[in-house]
Amino acid sequence: MQSDTDWAVEAVQHASSAPDFAIQKLLSGTHRKLLTLVVINDGARVLLGLKKRGFGAGFYNGFGGKVDPGETIEEAAQRELQEEACITAELKDAGVLVFVFDDQPQPWEVHVFTASSYVGEPAETDEMRPQWFTHTDVPFDSMWADDLIWYPYLLRHEYFRGVFAFRQTTKLAWHTMLPPSPDS
Numbered sequence: 001m002q003s004d005t006d007w008a009v010e011a012v013q014h015a016s017s018a019p020d021f022a023i024q025k026l027l028s029g030t031h032r033k034l035l036t037l038v039v040i041n042d043g044a045r046v047l048l049g050l051k052k053r054g055f056g057a058g059f060y061n062g063f064g065g066k067v068d069p070g071e072t073i074e075e076a077a078q079r080e081l082q083e084e085a086c087i088t089a090e091l092k093d094a095g096v097l098v099f100v101f102d103d104q105p106q107p108w109e110v111h112v113f114t115a116s117s118y119v120g121e122p123a124e125t126d127e128m129r130p131q132w133f134t135h136t137d138v139p140f141d142s143m144w145a146d147d148l149i150w151y152p153y154l155l156r157h158e159y160f161r162g163v164f165a166f167r168q169t170t171k172l173a174w175h176t177m178l179p180p181s182p183d184s
């Protein structure tokens with residue numbers, strides 16, 4: 001799978017309310033940092049992890065990280081799921097999120113996957129402490145601000161694409177959600 005997020009550029013261009021920094025950074029053509037995120041969803045509960053260190057420490061999140069050179073996005077998602085939660089799973093594309101920050105030059109492109117089952121036993125690692133949450137009890141107060149916006153799509157099994165602009169790394173300033181592309 002290739003990164004293909006020209007839709008994100010179009011989305012900010014056509015949104016009159018998009019902040020200038022988001023428009024400029026997405027239009028500048030700066031190479032986007034590719035990341036993955038896996039949320040295991042057994043139908044009633046999601047498996048999240050409390051991030052113990054690094055970017056987003058103290059927040060609950062799915063499992064994932066940067067795509068390494070030479071890896072496909074799905075290979076990276078599998079590797080991070082194994083490294084952070086000690087499990088493997090048959091992954092399904094759930095959506096793509098583009099994050100633009102006023103304090104970082106490079107936009108992020110996060111490819112989100114789900115799985116309804118997995119192999120292995122989720123276990124705490126140096127990076128994450130896994131925990132199950134029912135769909136009605138997802139801890140949004142302790143998660144990235146954008147999660148509240150796109151989790152409903154994920155829980156409905158509806159493919160999503162979104163662009164999110166953050167100030168000072170974590171303050172959500174603006175967002176837009178797009179309808180799925182015809183080939184998704």
Ligand SMILES: Nc1[nH]c(=O)nc2c1ncn2[C@H]1C[C@H](O)[C@@H](COP(=O)(O)OP(=O)(O)OP(=O)(O)O)O1
Nearest residue numbers: 035036037054055061063064065066110144146147
């Ligand atoms: N706004 C946001 N909302 C969200 O739900 N997840 C986000 C997010 N911004 C980043 N993420 C996810 C993407 C990715 O899974 C994770 C960040 O990855 P990391 O920095 O932990 O990468 P790595 O595990 O490769 O890092 P290191 O091993 O520390 O180099 O946080």
